[in-house]
Amino acid sequence: MAWLLDPRTGRRLPLTDDLVLSLLEDGNCSDLELDDADEEEFVPPVAENEVTASDKEFGVPELTPSQLGVKRSATSLQDNAEAGPSKKRKKPVKIEIPRRKRIWKKTEFIDTFHEYVGHPEPNIVRSPIEYFSEYYNDDFFEQMSVCTNMYYTRKTGRILNCTKPEIKKLYGIHLMMGILSYPRIAMYWRQKICIEAIVSAMTRDRFMLLRNNLHVVESDTPPAGYRVNPLWKVQPVIDAVKQGCNKILRTPGRFSVDEQMIPFTGKCHLRQLLKNKPRPVGLKNFVVTTNEGLMIDFEIYYRNNPVLSHPLGLGPAVVFRLIQSVPPGSCIFFDRYFTTIPLLDELKRLGYHGTGKIMVNRIPERQQISFKEDKTMRRGDIDQRVSNGIVLVKWKDSKAVLTTSNCTGGTAINNIKRYDKIAKCYIDVDAPKIVTFYNTFMGGVDVLDQSMEYYRTYMKTRKWTLKVILHFMDLAVVNAWRLYRCDSLAKGIPKNRIQDLLAFRFEIAETFMNTPDRDRLQSTPLVELQVNLSSRYRPAKNPSIGMRYDGYDHLPVFDDIKAPRKCRLESCSSRSKIRCHCTNGRKSSGYTKVSLGGRERGWPGRQPPCRPQARLARASPQSTHSYREIRSVPPRYYRRRTPRT
Structure with a gap:
């Protein structure tokens, strides 16, 4: 009854x-x-x-x-x-409330047409240090130096005298260590194998002292608003990177949601274990990226996180939290950890498209679905079910794969290449459109992780806070380079003229390691410059853009040579006897074409167009002119450069 x-x-x-x-x-x-x-x-x-x-x-x-x-x-x-x-x-x-049963029917599914525009064209392609400054600006480094001094004083009772330039040099050294990896930190200062750029930037003992006392918060107890947040010690770093991500211009497109690990094997109550990750132990970070690997937003997981609570469970809660930074009309891809049928219904109601793999036990009314058994399916067979705008597609490759979506189904068929072990060659296999779309646009987070692993700042430490700080430093560099690359391609710059990740990271590291120890002076008197000239000519290497236009003590020097030398500017074919010299303990940036009106191509903030017919200064080889004397040369000493015979 x-x-x-x-x-x-x-x-x-x-x-x-x-x-x-x-x-x-x-x-x-x-x-x-x-x-x-x-x-x-x-x-x-x-x-x-x-x-x-x-x-x-x-x-x-x-x-x-x-x-x-x-x-x-x-x-x-x-x-x-x-x-x-x-x-x-x-x-x-x-x-128990009566509810309507979901009926799955074996019928065709009408796909939603996606017409997304590419990355918007920027007004100008900026320098690498400008892209990185969107995440870590001068105010952040100033606050970090203050917090480090306060922590060292509370700990030892002495004064550390840490400054903003030292924090920048510390970041630059860590970036250089990610490029040139040694098994021990002390080897970077060891004789015969030391790195000159690191040795000249900071001593070993000072580096270890700053690194061991690095802090981004002012107190040792959590503030009133962060008592339930176990990440309060690194929250300023998280906020800085999130603010940098929020500055990225967003347009409707294809985005992927997945997990990312912050590697740390020490003692930490936030540590998680993911066996299928290359670095399985560490802090779990949920990330949403574009299909190209540009990070838009992230959220670090910890127990009882209020922003990751939802009646549908943790997986849908992560998706709902991360799509707050995604414009409506976009297509979201996620794996089976996040996918549920109620999630797809809610995304459809909010105006988003969702696609992902799904577990069988998460399908409502799955008893009425009679999919083909795996052993009876051949490679390329497709089985599809539709219910209330949601489609389930089972496809057999080497194994059976079950996918679901509210926008793309398995009606359209594409041909893909698969290797046949029996025929020992590649053959064409039928694949549904939902599978090809998932394989194409799901790997955004994996591309981001792969880019970070190329030059990760990896070193052993017992402090999880330092690991988080270094992880987000590498993450900011990779994300800044990805945005720089997208801007360059949208601007129409050829790929051979776009810096790769190694050159991009090296330029940021070189700029930070050459940070002057004092702030730039507003006005500098014109004084006589004494330079030791060498009889042997050694070509100078091109400096980084950040060092070239930093505006610190760039002065012209007239060399007593017989013939002018080629300008160091890449797009200039002129010759000059005047070179730019940095008096702040840095090397000369090479010979640069100078016009006597005070405009020099290598000086910061002064970038006139470089023309081959520009006028050069004429001076006697027997005399050495100072900066004041060069400016006082009358116009009758100007002459045009004539080609050599």
């Missing part, structure tokens, strides 16, 4: 004809649709003769005592009235 659970009393009632008709006449019950069968809803208990507003809302009909099958006497009603409301709280009663 069938029974019905009374939502008010929690008792089982016989399902009579009158009760069935009363339930069917109420339309509210039939309109309710819950995709998750495990979802439970609780309401406080009420009296048997009381009907609450929530009962009427859910369409629970009023049942008479005769329908309940309970004989109640007047004495019992009077006793209940005299007793009044009970002070003892009763246990909540579980309510």
Whole structure:
């Protein structure tokens, strides 16, 4: 005999004809649709003769005592009235709400057409240091130096005197260590194998002292608003990188959501284990990227994170949190860790398209789906089911793969290449469109991780905070390079003129390691410059763009040579006897074409067009002119450069 659970009393009632008709006449019950069968809803208990507003809302009909099958006497009603409301709280009663079943049909699915534009064309392609400054600016380095000084004073009672230029040099040295990897840190300062750029930037003991006391917060206790946040010690770094990601211009496109590991094998209550990752142990970071690998947003996982809580579970909660940075109309790709059918329904309601692999036990009403068995399917076979705008596609490659989407199905067929072990050659295999799209656009986070592993700053440490700081430093470099590459391609720059990741990271490291120890002076008096000239000519290497235009003590020097030498500018074919010299302990940047009006191509902020017919300074080889004397040369000493015969 069938029974019905009374939502008010929690008792089982016989399902009579009158009760069935009363339930069917109420339309509210039939309109309710819950995709998750495990979802439970609780309401406080009420009296048997009381009907609450929530009962009427859910369409629970009023049942008479005769329908309940309970004989109640007047004495019992009077006793209940005299007793009044009970002070003892009763246990909540579980309510089962009738829901509409999802019916899966074997039919065709109409795909949604995606027409997305590419990366928007920027006004100008900036230098590498400018892209990196979007994540870490001067205010961040100044605050880090203050926090490091405060921590060292509280710890030892002495003064560290850490400055903003030293923090920049510390970052630059770590970036250089990621490029040139040694098994031990002390080897970078060891004789015969030392790195000259690192040795000249900072001593070994000073580097270890700053690295061991590096802090980004002012106190040792969490602030009032961060008591439930276990990441409060590195929260300024996380906020800085998030603000840099928020500055990226977003357009509707294809994005991928996946996990990323912050490698750390020491003791930390935030440590997780993912066996299928190249670095399985560390902090778990959920990331959303474009299909090219440009990170848009991220969220570090920890227990009881309020932004990662949702009735549908952790996987959908991560997707809902990360798509806040994605414009509507975009297509989101995720793996089976995140995919559920209610997630796709909610994404469709919010105006997003979703595609991903799914587990069989997450499919509602899966008992009515009769997919082909894996052993009966041949390579390239496709089986499809559709229900309420959601499609399930089972495809057999070397193994069976189950995918689902609310925008792309398996009706359209594409040909892909697969290796056949029997024929020992590549053959054409039929693949549904949903599978080819998933394989093409899902790997954005994997591209980001692969780029970070090329030149990761990897060193052993017991402090998880230092690992997080170095991880986001590498992440900012890779993301800045990815944005620089997208801007360059959108601007139409040839690929052979676009810097690769190694050159991009090296230029940022060189700029930071050559940071002057003092701020730039507003006005510098014109003084006589004494330079030791060598009889042997050694060509200078081209400096980085950050060092070239930093504006610190770039002065012209007139060399006593017989013939002018070629300009160091790549696009210039002129010759000159005047070169740029840096008086701040840095090397000369080579010979540069100079016009006597004070405009020099290598000086910061002064970038006139370089023309082959530009005028050069004429001076006697027997005399050495200072900067003041060069400016005082009359115009009659100007002459045009004539080609040699």
